[in-house]
Amino acid sequence: MALLEVTGLQVKFDTPEGEVQAVNDLDFSVKHGESLAIVGESGAGKSQAVMAIMGLLAKNGSATGKAKFKGQDLMQMSRKELNNIRGCEIAMIFQDPMTSLNPFLTIEKQMVEVITYHQGLRRGEARAHAVEMLRAVRIPAPEERIKQYPHEFSGGMRQRVMIAMGLLCEPSLLIADEPTTALDVTVQAQITHLVGEMRQKSNMALILITHDLAVVAEVCDRVLVMYAGQVVETGSVEDIFYRPQHPYTQGLLDSVPRMDRPADDELHSIPGNPPNMMDLGSGCHFRDRCSKAMDVCKDDPPLQVAQDGRLSRCFIAIENAGMDNSERVASGTDSAEDSTETAE
Amino acid sequence: MTTPVLRVQDLTVDFTSYTGGLLQRKERVLRAVNGISFDLNASETLGIVGESGSGKSTLARAILGLIKPNRGRVMWQGEDLTLLDEEELRQKRKEIQIVFQDPVASLNPRMTAGDIISEPLWTFYPNMAPLQVEERARGMMKMVGLLPNQINRYPHQFSGGQCQRIGIARSLVLNPKLVICDEPVSALDVSIQAQIINLLKDLQKKLGLALIFIAHDLSLVKHISDRILVMYMGSSMELSERDALYRRPLHPYTNALIKSVPIPDPKLAARVRQDNWLTGDIPSPYDPPKGCIFNTRCLYKVSRCETDVPALRRMEHGDWVACHRAEELDLTICQDP
Numbered sequence: 079m080a081l082l083e084v085t086g087l088q089v090k091f092d093t094p095e096g097e098v099q100a101v102n103d104l105d106f107s108v109k110h111g112e113s114l115a116i117v118g119e120s121g122a123g124k125s126q127a128v129m130a131i132m133g134l135l136a137k138n139g140s141a142t143g144k145a146k147f148k149g150q151d152l153m154q155m156s157r158k159e160l161n162n163i164r165g166c167e168i169a170m171i172f173q174d175p176m177t178s179l180n181p182f183l184t185i186e187k188q189m190v191e192v193i194t195y196h197q198g199l200r201r202g203e204a205r206a207h208a209v210e211m212l213r214a215v216r217i218p219a220p221e222e223r224i225k226q227y228p229h230e231f232s233g234g235m236r237q238r239v240m241i242a243m244g245l246l247c248e249p250s251l252l253i254a255d256e257p258t259t260a261l262d263v264t265v266q267a268q269i270t271h272l273v274g275e276m277r278q279k280s281n282m283a284l285i286l287i288t289h290d291l292a293v294v295a296e297v298c299d300r301v302l303v304m305y306a307g308q309v310v311e312t313g314s315v316e317d318i319f320y321r322p323q324h325p326y327t328q329g330l331l332d333s334v335p336r337m338d339r340p341a342d343d344e345l346h347s348i349p350g351n352p353p354n355m356m357d358l359g360s361g362c363h364f365r366d367r368c369s370k371a372m373d374v375c376k377d378d379p380p381l382q383v384a385q386d387g388r389l390s391r392c393f394i395a396i397e398n399a400g401m402d403n404s405e406r407v408a409s410g411t412d413s414a415e416d417s418t419e420t421a422e
Numbered sequence: 423m424t425t426p427v428l429r430v431q432d433l434t435v436d437f438t439s440y441t442g443g444l445l446q447r448k449e450r451v452l453r454a455v456n457g458i459s460f461d462l463n464a465s466e467t468l469g470i471v472g473e474s475g476s477g478k479s480t481l482a483r484a485i486l487g488l489i490k491p492n493r494g495r496v497m498w499q500g501e502d503l504t505l506l507d508e509e510e511l512r513q514k515r516k517e518i519q520i521v522f523q524d525p526v527a528s529l530n531p532r533m534t535a536g537d538i539i540s541e542p543l544w545t546f547y548p549n550m551a552p553l554q555v556e557e558r559a560r561g562m563m564k565m566v567g568l569l570p571n572q573i574n575r576y577p578h579q580f581s582g583g584q585c586q587r588i589g590i591a592r593s594l595v596l597n598p599k600l601v602i603c604d605e606p607v608s609a610l611d612v613s614i615q616a617q618i619i620n621l622l623k624d625l626q627k628k629l630g631l632a633l634i635f636i637a638h639d640l641s642l643v644k645h646i647s648d649r650i651l652v653m654y655m656g657s658s659m660e661l662s663e664r665d666a667l668y669r670r671p672l673h674p675y676t677n678a679l680i681k682s683v684p685i686p687d688p689k690l691a692a693r694v695r696q697d698n699w700l701t702g703d704i705p706s707p708y709d710p711p712k713g714c715i716f717n718t719r720c721l722y723k724v725s726r727c728e729t730d731v732p733a734l735r736r737m738e739h740g741d742w743v744a745c746h747r748a749e750e751l752d753l754t755i756c757q758d759p
Contacts, residue, residue, distance in 0.1 A: 119611045120582065213626065232703045250733045262473040264640035265698045289517040294683035297690040304511075315688045333613040334686040335641040341664060345645050347616030351581040 079149070079285050081130075081251060087143035089123065089130045089307075098355050100126040102307040104143070108251065113277060113284035115294040115315075117330065117351045124287045127304075128253050130169060133160045140211040147251070166196040168411035169244030173256035175236035179226040185212075186224040189243055195246050209302035211242040215272060232260035241272065248280060255287045269297055294336045295319060303327050306353050306363035309381060311395075313388040323388070325368045361394070370394055425500075428459035428600060428633055430487070433458045433494035435477075435484050435656075445489045452707050454480040456656040457494070460733075465626065466597070467633040467666075469647030471640055471679065475704055477656035478636045482602045485634075486518060498600075516546055519593035523605040525585035529577040536573035539563065539591045546596060562591040567621060577752045583614035587621070594625065607642065619646055640676075640685045644668060652676045655707060655715045658734050662741035672743035672752045674722045675754040714746070722751055 089101035091107050101123040108114050116124045116352035130141035131152055145152040152160065164170070172178045180188055193199050197413040200205065205224070210218035215238040228236060229337065237257060244252055254273065258266035277284055286298055294301060294315065301318040303311040303326065311324040322328045332346035362368070365375040374393050381391045435455040442448045455477045462468050467586035470478050485496050488502055496503040497745040498684055503514060506545040522528035529538055540559040543550055566587040577585055586606060595600050603622065607615040623646055626633055637643045643650060650667050652660040654674060660673040671677045685691050702719050711718050717727040726746055734744040745751070 119613055175572075225573055234703060263641075264679065264682075266442045267705075268701070269683065270684070271669075289613070291612070292686040295686050295688045297685060317686050319686065330613055331686065335616070335640055335683075336643065337644070337683045337688065338685065338690075340643045341668065343645075345616035346620055346641075347620070348613040350616070351583055351614070352611075379526055399754060 080146075081106040081112075081148065082111045083144075084127075084131060084144045085146075086129060086145045087130060087133065087141065087145065089126050089139060089141045091136070092138045092140075093356075094321065095356055100139075100307055100355065101130065101141075101204060104304075104307075106302055106309070106312070107283060108283050111277075111281040111283055112300065113286065113298045115286045115288060115298040115301045116304060117288060117291060117294060117301060119289055121306075121350075121352045121355060122304040124304050125255050125306040128170075128255065130288065132168065132253070133157070133166060134371060139361055160195070163282060165390075167249055168251045168253065169247070169249040170253045170255065171237070171240045171244050171257050174260050175233065175240045176228060178240060179236060181228050184225055185231075185239055186228055189224070189239075189246065192246050198215040206241075210241070211246055214245075214276075215239075215242045216360060217242070231408050232249075233261050234268060237269055238260060238272065239267075241269075245276060245282075246282070248381065251271075251285065252277070253282045253285045253287070255408075256289070256417075257286070257351070258293060259288070259290070266293070273297060290334065291319075303330070304356065306358060308363070308391060309389060310364070310391045311389060317386075317388055323390040324392045325370050326364050327395070394401065424463055424628075427464050427499055428462040428612055429495075429497040430461075430485060431459050431495045431497065433481065433484055433496065434492050435480050436492045446557075450708050453498065453710075454656050454707070455484060455491070458651075458653070458656075459494075460651055460658075460661060462600070462632050462634065464613060465630045466649070467626065467635055467642035467647045467710065468572075469650040470634060470636045470653060471643055471650060472639060472653035473704060475655070475707065476653040476672070478638075478653055479604055481602050481653070482520065482634065482636060486515065486520060487600065489570050494637065502757060517595045517598050518600045518602070519591050519596065519598040520602045520604060521589050521606045521683055524609050525576060525589050525606075528589055529585055531577050534574050534576055535563065535568070535580070535588050536560075538577075538588055539595055542592060558595065559591075559695065562595050565572055565594070565625070566591045567617075579672055581614075582610050584616055586618055590618075590621065591626070594629070597629070600629070600632045600634070602636070604636045605682055606635075608638065615642060622646060626632070639683055640668075640679050655704060655710060658717065658742070658744060660741070660742075660743045660745075661734075666739070666741055670752070671744045672737065672741060672748045672751075673716075673754065674720050674751070675716050677755075678719075678721075680755060714744075 085105050087101055087104040090102055091098045106129055118124050119228055132205050134223050135141060139227060143153060145422055148209055165355040184207065186205060190201060190204045193204035193207055209220045212224060217223055217235060231239060258269050266412060270293055270394050288294060298315050300314055302309055305326050318327060322331060329348040333348060353363050360378060361376040362379050365371040381389050381394050382395060384390055433455055433582055434457050435615060437452045441450060442748050458481055474479050480489060484491045503511060516708045536559045540555045540563050543555050543558060544588050558751055562574060563570045563573060568587050568758055607618050628736060635643060635646050647664050647758050649663055651658060652673060654675050659675045662672060667676060671680060682700055700719060705718055713729045714727040717723050732741050732744045736742055737748060
């Protein structure tokens with residue numbers, strides 16, 4: 079049984095300009111101990127999807143669908159029931175560690191609160207546990223630092239505190255929403271490393287939300303690519319990196335700057351801009367930016383399930399699915415050839 | 423060799439803050455920029471790289487005269503900008519412009535794209551005919567890849583990448599000779615970043631601009647810079663030609679920065695990134711380490727590094743480095759094994 083199984087998730091926002099459909103019919107699941115990356119540009123609906131599951135949508139947002147966590151539907155839960163799960167069984171860390179910590183309280187107060195709320199430990203025990211956790215995320219001199227306020231920590235250290243806080247109750251799922259985007263690359267490397275290590279130690283599942291595929295390669299098992307509120311492709315990390323089927327996934331891969339390529343190679347980007355979610359229209363939402371757009375793309379492409387269980391929402395992928403794999407590579411598009419070459 | 427358009431010499435900026443109560447007031451000095459020197463030629467791009475807090479933005483602001491440096495000179499076409507008064511400096515800003523990091527926050531939400539782009543024209547040429555100004559604004563929009571018919575839209579009606587294009591159009595409308603780009607793509611999606619970099623490269627070629635491109639990592643800078651200055655805690659660590667820097671960095675800090683860029687390849691990522699190239703945080707700038715400021719995080723530290731400050735010195739092939747062990751260390755980056 080999957081740890082978390084989301085089906086038919088719809089998220090809408092009422093805005094003065096009209097209704098915005100941020101997430102449209104999203105299905106995904108995460109197994110015990112698995113790590114899933116949700117990838118896409120700003121506005122793709124990646125954050126709002128998990129916010130909806132966690133009951134954290136803004137006031138003008140509404141969500142429908144199912145999100146079964148260990149068999150219970152999170153979407154049907156009362157606030158009180160959710161509070162027992164959030165921060166305990168499911169922990170979440172956000173992009174900006176400064177705004178997710180309370181600037182008026184010491185780290186100790188904030189960490190001890192989590193433990194006493196969820197585990198009912200006494201203060202002294204809770205404090206010892208918090209110090210131990212800070213040590214586990216390699217904060218030097220944790221006994222001293224726990225008495226400090228968030229502003230006394232650097233960005234990387236604050237994100238470590240957030241991770242430590244998230245892990246206090248040994249969650250079975252950690253949701254990390256762009257955990258390293260606000261950090262320096264040097265610190266990003268440390269934090270990604272740390273998350274991977276913590277996950278291995280405790281067999282915790284992970285949902286990593288990011289717009290940067292480079293981070294995904296190191297930490298994740300499976301990848302879900304979102305565009306304009308929809309899934310456009312899913313697959314194992316190897317499938318996505320070496321055999322992407324959707325032109326959008328290919329575009330995201332090409333746009334990661336590679337240190338191992340010559341400097342004079344042209345830098346790739348996806349032309350155009352993410353679509354206006356107020357005015358999506360019909361057909362493939364990516365077709366205006368797609369180099370392989372065809373006439374048929376004016377129709378809505380169905381989400382196609384391949385034999386190996388991968389999903390792709392593209393007419394080209396459907397066409398290719400008719401052939402066997404070697405044929406697809408041989409007669410495939412340029413980019414498909416490129417990616418297989420780099421894989422070998 | 424041609425004379426450089428910009429020559430920065432021994433530029434130093436200190437910030438002073440006060441702690442303690444009224445009676446026990448204590449002064450603390452933070453050296454944000456510490457004796458930076460470099461030359462920049464016309465149509466050349468200098469990349470400036472370092473972690474947050476290394477003084478890159480302060481350096482940019484000091485060059486523009488937005489912060490008064492405590493020491494040093496900023497020679498712009500032979501004239502020292504640090505000696506000019508407010509009005510003279512303002513006139514110089516026609517020639518030196520800046521593009522900021524956060525494309526949305528750096529645009530006034532109550533002004534239309536056209537107003538934002540043409541504001542510098544109104545400021546410097548108040549007698550210009552309105553029609554001519556609008557014509558110029560439309561021309562700029564076209565040049566940076568925006569649709570001129572969107573001239574009356576407001577910033578919130580554009581995406582992040584488009585807002586940054588507006589910021590670039592604004593910086594170019596006065597025909598500057600130097601544009602300082604302070605992390606112009608850090609706030610954008612990876613998929614959009616290259617659009618902006620390629621745009622800046624094209625515009626530079628077309629207009630013969632000199633560029634200073636500030637970034638916190640070495641991956642994008644590679645594609646736009648001719649030379650790269652690596653800063654750490656306000657000081658120059660290395661100043662090298664681009665290709666040399668990526669092939670064989672001279673300073674262990676540069677090496678660590680190169681190694682920490684993630685590789686978007688699951689097989690390589692597992693293999694290459696196992697080493698911990700840079701541990702710990704930047705030390706407190708109020709209490710910088712003795713000797714080489716990088717010694718607390720350096721993998722190649724010897725006892726000398728804790729006592730002697732390494733001077734920035736010129737190596738045989740012309741690149742600059744501040745490391746005692748630059749000659750003996752071979753930090754050649756091995757390409758895909």
